[in-house]
Amino acid sequence: MTGKMDNTTRYERLRERYMNGDLDRRSFLGLIGAAGLAYGVQTPFAKFAHAADVSQVRFDGWGGVVSEALRENAFQPFESETGVEVVDGTFGGGDEYLSRVKASQEGEYNIAHLSGVFDYARYHNLGLSTVLNEDNIPNLQYVIPKLIDVFRNVSDGKLSCVPYDYGTTGLAYNRKYISDEEMQEKGARILIDEAHKGKIGGWGDWRTRIWYGALQTDQDPNGATDMEAIWDAIRTHRDLSLKYWGSGAELMSLLAEEEIHATEGWSGRIFALQEQGHDIGYMDPPNGYGWQECMFVIKGSPMEACEELLNFMLAPETAIAVAEGQNYPPALDPNKVDLGDKIPTLPAFDPNGTLDGLTFADPAYWNGNEQEWSKKFGRIQKGY
């Protein structure tokens, strides 16, 4: 089945044809110019075109194995069934994506794979949310109710997204250098342990750093009382770290190449490393960082087409196939849907469907401090 392309892929293919000599220079430059002109002319007016038949929906996600799983198991079957093209883009993080959406024309971006209720709240507070017609998404009935309720609480009882999967940012460690016993004993403090200086890593994300700083100083990550102690823990971690990683691919590379021996990591990516045969342990410390991802529909999108896609993605056979591909448990309630054999083995999976064992970021607490903390972390990260 042929995958649909975004503009970058189109350009790359065109360039390849030119480089291979299949296209003369004049035609190549002409096509590039025409594409630029067409884009510039149509973009400001794109939002007025929604009344017409929708032939395309844009989706943006985390790339790597996550995007591959979605493309193969959700988008391609959806395209075959409905004829609506799903243009598949990627981003490196929620912050970066928000900047792109902010700079875009309304309707340019449609569905985003957002992480955490705090992200949902940020988009909602910036006026980027929509109101989904839940009657068009009957498969929402299979989703764990608790996952839906937290989003409703943010947007006045309505939904601008459907919950899709969940996972944790736990502790990943190379068993060749760090035993399971040592991890059990030290927990989150392994990341500020002098004994592993230069072999420690960490995600350069301010929320994660503060969350783990809270765990290292025995505080509630959703209600710290001594921020100075947390900043000190972050400084210690910085001084012992080899590097802050910035993407799932970099996390996997640093662990697989043994550049680092301990870091916090995303449960699905660590599971993928384990599947590849690397002896990497994974542990969720008490009050470890849990998160739930959703498929968020951005203001100005063609709603019916987006709702149809979301419903398709939530169909148990689709959601299970995607979950098995990306290694994150689906948002489907295990009490209502048989999730098969692999999903119960994934890290962070909750067989009860209550998710009581996971601690999620409180959106009001984190978003209320975002401006001050993200800036302060940026300075500490650079040695201040």
Place this chain on the structure above:
Amino acid sequence: MSVEAREARQPWILLSPALTAVTFLLFVPLLFIVVYSFWLRTATGADQIGFFLDNWQEALTDRFYRDILLNTLKIAAITTLVCALMGYPAAYFIARSKGNKAILLLLLMLPFWISYIIRTMSWINILGVSGALNTFLLWVGVISEPIQMLYNEQSVILGLVHFLLPFMVLNVFVSLDGIDTNLEDAANSLGATRWQAFKQVTLPLSLPGLAAGGLLCFVLGAGTYITPLVLGGATDAMFANLVFEAIITQLNWPLGSALSLMLLAVLGALVLIYNRYLGMAQLMKGLG
């Protein structure tokens, strides 16, 4: 229309596509950035439109930004110096080689055929703990434990030198290639040694090329963002990373705009100083 009038209009007609592009793709966006720098970011991440000097006050008075800027200029200066020391002999060799000059120049340009990010990341496979160099040193028994060579300021400078060296070589080459070799022969015939002839004739004449290469390396090095991100350690950020962080991570476009204009002003001042004393003609030759 008279012939003179037509001839006077012709350059403007020919230049109009380029001028239009520069106006709409450079000056207009730059104007937006200037306007943005006077706005404010609110707690939700939305922008507050108005005329506020807060971002400029913060950018100009906060020690944090000044220190990172100075560190960025230091890294760019070291990179430029290393490029000059490595690039000059290479350029001299190419300029004085007989017959195979074109092949050597082609070899010099080869790295540009590969993406800059890929070239930067290739150092991880060379200098990483399980990279080629460590593997070799372990194999020959020189070391018993892998050496940590990556993720520090030195590896950032190495990545920058790798990226910028061809710019230096090209500029120096253009300058050396334009020097009449008879001048060195004349100096030799008047009793100068080869070293004296080089020092007193060739080197001074090639200084404009060296300066042009230095300016390019410095400006490109100081504005880099990818290299410290890929090859730098936890604290090895450069000024462009601050701009990225303000705009992308903190969603603070107004502050990011002020910071980017600050960097532009510093580097622009350097270009103006260069132009004042050496002129842009040499730079254009090197780029051409």
